[in-house]
Amino acid sequence: MSITLTDARIVTPQGVHGGWLTIEDGRITHIGQGAAPGPGHGLGGRYVVPGFVDIHSHGGAGGSFPTGDPEQASRIAALHGLHGTTTLMASLVTATLDDLAGTTSALADLCEEGLLAGIHFEGPYISRARCGAHNPALLREPSAQELTGLLKAGRGHVKMLTIAAELPGALDTIREAVANNVIAALGHSDATYEQTIAGIEAGGSVATHLYNAMPPLHHRDPGPIAALLEDERVTVELINDGVHAHPAMVRLAYDVAGPGRTALITDAMAAAGAGDGVYGLGTMKVNVTDGVARLAEGGTIAGSTLTMDVAFRRAVREVGLSLSEAAEIASLTPARVLGLADRLGSVAVGKQADLVVLTDELEVAGVMRQGAWITEPR
Template sequence: MSITLSDAQIVTPDGVHHGWLTIEEGRITHVGHGQAPRNGHSLAGQTIVPGFVDIHVHGGGGAGYPAGSEEQARQTIAFHRRHGTTTALASLVTAPLDHLKKSAGMLAKLCAEGLLAGIHYEGPYISAARCGAHRPELLRAPSATEFADLIGAGDGHVRMFTLAPELPNALDAVRECVNAGVIAAIGHTDATYEQAMAAIDEGASVATHLFNAMRPLGHRDPGPITAAMTDDRVTVEIVNDGVHLHPKVIDLVLSAVPTSRIAFITDAMNAAGMPDGDYPLGPMKVEVRSGVARLAGGGAIAGSTLTMDTAFHRAIHHNNLTLPQAAAVTSLTPAKILGLSHEIGSITTGKQADLVILNESLTITGVMKKGTWITQPTP
């Protein structure tokens, strides 16, 4: 079956042009300028960007991955797909090891179905001093046996592990990640600059939600933030929701780090897309007030209520990125992190037809995954 989308503003890594594209058997086969050679689905001047890739997301639409429920996992996937996320990791939070392994086993089946791109363990090997919305009593130092068990529980689908490099045996854990083909991410850490660099030298390649739950940047204590921002081997995650980071801090990162090393994430939890109220985040209780999620009792920020379409919108309107730059930080760079940029992440001939259609106000009107409409746009 062939689909032609015409009369559209198409955002590619090279720029934006008015034209058309053709999809056959779930892949982009042609990208053309101007008038389409044959009648197709006219988008009446709307914009096509690549499907969003979220490498750090816990939940949304009233459901979440840490619950360990397949029904909740499917609900979360469907919610974020409607908001343009066509590829995602399922992020877990610190919990008892048995629960983590059981959750990973369930999520592995959804990965095998093609619904998820992998599993992300955020914890339990993180710093008590920077634990944020993780239960301190469940934190632990890395153990080679435990680590192997957690990775094994994902049946080949564990893609990322966030840990604090200053913990005992943490560098061994980073090496284990690299050897297992798992991305080692530095996060929830009180590491010094030197400790962070030691982890990067061992193969750590992502900084989990830069600035958040990290030793702060000091002028004589550069810490993990400086290590991540200044090392070309590291991609930094940014939560662009107007809560986790001041927009000018994001501008600072964007001025210092190329978009090829910046991945916007949601870090969304169950309350994304839901009204204010009380929600779970793994074993923790979270209060959402005015759209801001915090641990019950006014504690630490506990994930976000962000969706990737909003992060994209903010990239344009708050950080003055161009459309191709915004597509890079929400699609192409995270696809590269996952080793999937040959398949997804940009509107390029031969890649999967994972597409998001945006109207003039950059609101989603349509979402396509592998050539099939999740939400079909109207002109």
């Protein structure tokens, strides 16, 4: 099957240009400037950006990945797909080892079907002092041996582990993760600057939602934020919803880390796309009011109701990034984290035709995944 998209403003890492692109068998085969050489699907001058890549999401559309329910997982992926996310990783929360193994096995089936890009363990190896919306009763000291067992349940589809570097056994567990091609993400941590550096040296390469669930920056005690921002080996996740981080702090992280080390995420929970109400996140009860999710007990922020199109739009309007810069941190950089940047993450010849069509107001007008429309622009 072949399709040519014409009269488009194509957003590439090099900039934005008016032109056209041709897709054959799910891949981009030609990109041109100006008028297309033949007829095609006219986009009326709307923007074309790469499909968004979300490496940290717990749910949406009323569903939650930690349940392990395939129907809920499909519903979540469909909801985020409508908002431009064409590559989605399922994030779990702290649970018993048996529950984690069972959920992981169920979600691995969906990874094999191509619905999900992988599985992310956010817990149980995190700090009690910075556990956020995780059940503190279920937290555990890191164990390389335990992790190996959990990875077997994932059949190669566990892609990321969030861990607090200061915990006993953490450094060995980080090394075990990396040895098994699992990304070690440092977060939900009360680590010092020095302990965070040790975690990076052991193989930590991602900062789980920078700023959140970690000590704040201080001029005499820089803590994990400074260590994570300054190290060229670390990609920092940012929840750009205006609740988790002020736009000035998002801009600060971007200015230090640059587009190649900054990745927008949603950290979405079940209420994304489903409205206010009472929801579950693992074993925890969450109240959502005015789009802000907080634990029913204690009021701690409990994930977000964000979708990637909103995060992208805020990056342009509130943070002040160009369209190309916003596309890189919403698509190419997270694709690079997953080792998929050779196949997706930018609008380029030879790459998978995962595309989002945006209006002048940066609202989603159409979404394509692997050359097929999820929603077709009119």
